[in-house]
Amino acid sequence: xxxxxxxxxxxxxxxxxxxxxxxxxxxxxxxxxxxxxxxxxxxxxxxxxxxxxxxxxxxxxxxxxxxxxxxxxxxxxxxxxxxxxxxxxxxxxxxxxxxxxxxxxxxxxxxxxxxxxxxxxxxxxxxxxxxxxxxxxxx
Amino acid sequence: xxxxxxxxxxxxxxxxxxxxxxxxxxxxxxxxxxxxxxxxxxxxxxxxxxxxxxxxxxxxxxxxxxxxxxxxxxxxxxxxxxxxxxxxxxxxxxxxxxxxxxxxxxxxxxxxxxxxxxxxxxxxxxxxxxxxxxxxxxxxxxxxxxxxxxxxxxxxxxxxxxxxxxxxxxxxxxxxxxxxxxxxxxxxxxxxxxxxxxxxxxxxxxxxxxxxxxxxxxxxxxxxxxxxxxxxxxxxxxxxxxxxxxxxxxxxxxxxxxxxxxxxxxxxxxxxxxxxxxxxxxxxxxxxxxxxxxxxxxxxxxxxxxxxxxxxxxxxxxxxxxxxxxxxxxxxxxxx
Numbered sequence: 001x002x003x004x005x006x007x008x009x010x011x012x013x014x015x016x017x018x019x020x021x022x023x024x025x026x027x028x029x030x031x032x033x034x035x036x037x038x039x040x041x042x043x044x045x046x047x048x049x050x051x052x053x054x055x056x057x058x059x060x061x062x063x064x065x066x067x068x069x070x071x072x073x074x075x076x077x078x079x080x081x082x083x084x085x086x087x088x089x090x091x092x093x094x095x096x097x098x099x100x101x102x103x104x105x106x107x108x109x110x111x112x113x114x115x116x117x118x119x120x121x122x123x124x125x126x127x128x129x130x131x132x133x134x135x136x137x138x139x
Numbered sequence: 140x141x142x143x144x145x146x147x148x149x150x151x152x153x154x155x156x157x158x159x160x161x162x163x164x165x166x167x168x169x170x171x172x173x174x175x176x177x178x179x180x181x182x183x184x185x186x187x188x189x190x191x192x193x194x195x196x197x198x199x200x201x202x203x204x205x206x207x208x209x210x211x212x213x214x215x216x217x218x219x220x221x222x223x224x225x226x227x228x229x230x231x232x233x234x235x236x237x238x239x240x241x242x243x244x245x246x247x248x249x250x251x252x253x254x255x256x257x258x259x260x261x262x263x264x265x266x267x268x269x270x271x272x273x274x275x276x277x278x279x280x281x282x283x284x285x286x287x288x289x290x291x292x293x294x295x296x297x298x299x300x301x302x303x304x305x306x307x308x309x310x311x312x313x314x315x316x317x318x319x320x321x322x323x324x325x326x327x328x329x330x331x332x333x334x335x336x337x338x339x340x341x342x343x344x345x346x347x348x349x350x351x352x353x354x355x356x357x358x359x360x361x362x363x364x365x366x367x368x369x370x371x372x373x374x375x376x377x378x379x380x381x382x383x384x385x386x387x388x389x390x391x392x393x394x395x396x397x398x399x400x401x402x403x404x405x406x407x408x409x410x411x412x413x414x415x416x417x418x419x420x421x422x423x424x425x426x427x428x429x430x431x432x433x434x435x436x437x438x439x440x441x442x443x444x445x446x447x448x449x450x451x452x453x454x455x456x457x458x459x460x461x462x463x464x465x466x467x468x469x470x471x472x473x474x475x
Contacts, residue, residue, distance in 0.1 A: 037314065037400045038395055067310075106305070108310050
């Protein structure tokens with residue numbers, strides 16, 4: 001009986017250690033994921049929120065970022081988006097937003113595209129039946 | 140159809156169990172009707188031999204159907220990469236939403252009924268006169284019908300999921316503010332509904348564990364009271380509703396570190412050991428129910444004498460599994 005109890009105690013200790021280590025592993029694995037729905041982010045369509053306390057939130061698409069925006073609005077210092085053409089990071093206030101029939105991130109059916117250059121945006125509008133949309137990150 | 144090892148396995152299991160369920164269901168119904176009719180000894184022996192064959196085959200079929208529930212989700216998980224727009228199982232369920240929702244409801248019901256039937260079968264096998272045989276056969280014919288529906292559902296679903304289907308995933312459904320899991324508790328508890336749900340779940344879960352523990356301690360009194368066991372089963376069902384609501388609204392977002400995301404399929408994906416926690420919770424809750432169904436159908440002849448010992452074992456399992464799921468949840472919330 002005493003031997004059984006010892007085995008049960010060992011099992012419980014092992015289980016707790018496993019769970020603690022598992023939880024820490026999970027924390028690492030969420031680092032490169034969208035802060036709204038956890039999906040892996042594609043650098044070309046990522047949106048970054050820099051918060052007042054210096055921390056950064058990243059989102060897989062404009063769709064996810066704009067869904068999170070109302071909740072985080074008061075804490076956001078800067079919104080950074082990525083130019084689809086060059087892959088360069090730019091401030092959202094300087095970016096041009098276009099909605100077209102092309103889906104960039106399928107799981108949220110994101111159709112909003114980001115451009116730094118007006119010519120690139122116009123080309124996209126003509127080619128994919130797009131139209132201009134307002135910056136969704138205006139406070 | 141998306142062709143992979145799991146989808147082929149599902150179709151094979153579905154076809155096999157559908158055929159055997161038809162045969163087993165009809166045979167057990169015929170045997171049930173003949174069982175206690177006066178007959179000659181050689182006819183009685185022939186009936187018993189047939190019943191053993193039917194039980195042997197159906198036990199294997201039912202065991203496969205028990206495994207089928209997790210296999211169903213593993214198969215759906217394997218389809219994610221082939222469905223455009225799916226990031227978790229939720230996306231796959233959107234290809235054939237009606238049928239998938241029906242199967243997602245039917246499978247736990249089947250799991251519970253099959254588990255309950257197995258416990259009766261074990262109890263009956265421990266006796267020398269098989270006093271539960273007639274009930275077992277009747278329940279088996281009913282279970283066969285459910286197994287048949289489930290198996291056919293699996294086959295139609297797997298065949299009906301076309302590769303490259305375009306769906307919207309969980310983000311556009313589970314994260315919206317007018318989701319029913321939010322609006323219902325919001326209308327009852329007000330803006331602080333998340334906190335209320337959390338507290339309510341911990342209270343009901345701890346009370347349930349307490350009651351099961353009490354029933355085990357005072358088993359001579361408690362485990363003979365059908366009404367008490369029935370109420371305990373209802374309470375475990377209520378606790379399961381609070382578990383589900385609090386998981387969707389509070390615990391899953393906390394465990395995933397995604398405060399706006401309320402998808403349980405994503406939780407299983409991002410926090411895989413939460414599956415073990417869910418398994419413990421399901422087995423704990425179902426064990427409470429199985430205790431009640433075993434008492435309900437097992438109090439007959441020689442089996443009635445063995446029943447208290449069996450009930451103690453079943454409720455010990457319930458106690459262990461419910462406690463284990465609670466400990467896992469607490470560790471996740473504290474460490475994660």
